Every structure is written in C-alpha cells, then in structure tokens.
Amino acid sequence: MPPETRVHHLADFVRRHPRLFVxxxxxxxxxxxxxxxxxxxGDWKRAAxxxxxxxMGSEATRQRYWARSLIGWKVIGQAQPGPAHHALxxxxxxxxxxxxxxxxxxxxxxxxxxxxxxxxHGRIDTVCCTACGERTPRAQLQTRLLARNPDWAQLxxxxxxxxxxxxxxxxxSGFEIPACESCGGMLKPDVxxxxxxxxxxxxxxxxxxxxxxxxxxxxxSSLMVYSGFRFVQAAVAAGKPVAAVNLGRTRADELLxxxxxQPVGQALSALMAQLSxxxx
Numbered sequence: 001m002p003p004e005t006r007v008h009h010l011a012d013f014v015r016r017h018p019r020l021f022v023x024x025x026x027x028x029x030x031x032x033x034x035x036x037x038x039x040x041x042g043d044w045k046r047a048a049x050x051x052x053x054x055x056m057g058s059e060a061t062r063q064r065y066w067a068r069s070l071i072g073w074k075v076i077g078q079a080q081p082g083p084a085h086h087a088l089x090x091x092x093x094x095x096x097x098x099x100x101x102x103x104x105x106x107x108x109x110x111x112x113x114x115x116x117x118x119x120x121h122g123r124i125d126t127v128c129c130t131a132c133g134e135r136t137p138r139a140q141l142q143t144r145l146l147a148r149n150p151d152w153a154q155l156x157x158x159x160x161x162x163x164x165x166x167x168x169x170x171x172x173s174g175f176e177i178p179a180c181e182s183c184g185g186m187l188k189p190d191v192x193x194x195x196x197x198x199x200x201x202x203x204x205x206x207x208x209x210x211x212x213x214x215x216x217x218x219x220x221s222s223l224m225v226y227s228g229f230r231f232v233q234a235a236v237a238a239g240k241p242v243a244a245v246n247l248g249r250t251r252a253d254e255l256l257x258x259x260x261x262q263p264v265g266q267a268l269s270a271l272m273a274q275l276s277x278x279x280x
Contacts, residue, residue, distance in 0.1 A: 006260045007267060011274040013243050014091075014260055017215035022088060023231055024163065027220025027246055027264045029106055031082035033075060035161045040248035049162070052196035055188065056138040057132070062186075063172040068165045069189070070145045070152055076106055076124060076163035077139060083265030084220060085112035087272045092116055094275065099209035103221060104230045105162055105191045118206050120198060120227060122191040124163050131185025141178065141187065148176040162191070198227050210234060215257075218244035220264035223251040 014020065026036035052059045081089075089112040091097055100117045102109050105124040109117050125138045146153050152175070157165035180187055192198050210216065216235040221244075223229040232252045235242050241257035244250055245267045253259065259266050 006262070007270040007274060009258055010243060010245070010260055010267070010271050011278070013215070014096055014217075014271065014275065015278070016243065017213075018039075018096060019212065019214045020096050021098055021210045021213035021216045021231070021235070021240075022100040022219060023083075023216060023228055024042040024088070024100065024102040024104060024109065024219045025221025025223070025228065025246075026104060028084040028088075028102075029079070029082065029108055029220075031084065031263070031265045032079045032106070032108055033159070034079055034106055035159055040063070040119070049164075049194055052193035055193060055242075060172065062076060062177055064167075066145060066177050067149070067152060067170070067172050067175045068157070068167050069163055069193075070142065070149065071155055071157050072159065072165035073138065073142050075159045075165075077142070079106060079108060081108045081112035083269045085109055085114070087263040087268035088219065089113035090272050091268070091275075094272075094279075096275075099206065099212040101206050101209075101231065102273040103225065105189075110120060118148060118202060118209075120192075120202065120206065121207075122189075124189055124191055126190035127187050128190040129180035129183060130188050132180060132183040134180060135190060136181075136183050138189070144178040169269065192227070206231065207234065210239065211238070213240065215240050216242045218242065218246065218250065218252070219268065220246060220256055221250065222246060 030036050050065055085108045088095060092114050097116055100109055100114050101120055103120050105121050107123050107125050126135050127138050127141045128135045157167050229251050230240055232255055236255045242255055243258040244256050245260045245264045247261055
C-alpha cells in the first residue's frame, strides 16, 4: 500500500473519530535532534536509563547523572518543536484532540502550541526538591552546576535521550551537586524515572479523557513502557479503535486497527494537509 493511501486511511480514521486521545513518544522529538531510546524492533539502543532507586540511593549515581545532564542540557534545553509537534498542535486547533498525553519530557508539544496536554512522565525543564517539594527551572540549576564545576563546561559528548550525554570513562567523584536553596534537600529532575510511579492524579485525569474520547492515536511510540501501553489496553477494553504512526514494531501491534510505518512528522504533516484539503 503506497504511503499516500495509508495517510488517506489515517485521515478517514480521524474524520470518523472526531475526539481523539493522542499518545505520543520519542519518535515525535527525533526530528528536533533529541535521540530516542529504542531501535526498529523496540529494543534498547543503549544501556537502560538510570532508575529511581539508583538515583535516590547513591551519591555516585547522582554525580554521574548531573554531570552528564550538564552537558546534555545544551541540546534539550535549546530544542525546538519539529513537524510532528506542529502537526499535532494543528490537529488540536482543528478540534480533533480530546487530550494529548505525551511520554516525552521535553515540553515540545507545549512549545508548538498544544494546550490540551498531560506530561505523563513530567518535564525535564523543571527540578524538584525531594525534601520540601519546591520546583525551580532547570535552566537556573544549570547556572549553579556550571559555577561549581567550571572545568566540565568545556567538555563535549555524544548526545543521548532526554538531555543525557555519553561521558562514560570519566571520573565523576569530584562533581559537585548543588542542594535545594530553600531547605538544603536533594534535587531531582521533575520526571518519572524508571522504577518510579506516575502520580495517580495524572493517570486519573488521562483515564477520564480517554473515557470521553472516540479513539486513540499513537504517534511515535513503540509502547514498550507499560505506563503508556496501558492506555492502549484500556482503549481496546472499552471498544475504542487504536491507530498508530510509528517506525518499527510496537508492543500493541496486535491490538491496532490501523498502523502507518512512516516517520511520524512526515505522516502527520501529510495528514493535516489532507484534512485541510477536505475541509476547504
């Protein structure tokens, strides 16, 4: 089936299901220069990300994390929305999106203009104190990290997902991590790490939106992480059809009504072009 025909089927799917629950993943942000975690088969491209338990339980792990983040912030902190983000913002503006639930932490859907959004795994541009709960901008912490670790500022490294950078082989033992300015507590990126639970209120709000939606559209996700995959399971259990745009295998392939194996930005831009033509 030629790509144009597949996009035509996706446009028909959107027209028949006017209130979409959209679930997005890393594939939406690769065109913005942010690497993804998984390959065409859904397997890890690199070592699995740091776990919540390791981050909270080990000073050495935190030193390694923040040293790499100091370098990686140069990429993710300056990233701009790509074609997929803009297309989904247009889809919402056209009245087709009940909610956009993103597994990404880069904030690019918000930057592109999407407003009916939930950041399932939090936001990397915010830092929280694990003691008092105060939240502050990640850019502010970057200034403090550089002030305490000036020798690290000149380092370069291969970019990695979610603001990480490959600095393996370095000695992180002298890296200084600032504490919370309000209470002296431990700082953590305001994201849900592997091994950490998504806040229940966030899940409840997403489930309520899914219940009110006509169908689910997956954009740029292999769905290998259960926190996202469970919404596909819930949609299917409720009799709602699921379409996916993703390069490669997804965990939900057997549950899908429609699947397009195309770059998500390309496919969604073509979708919006078709919908605009039909509406004219």
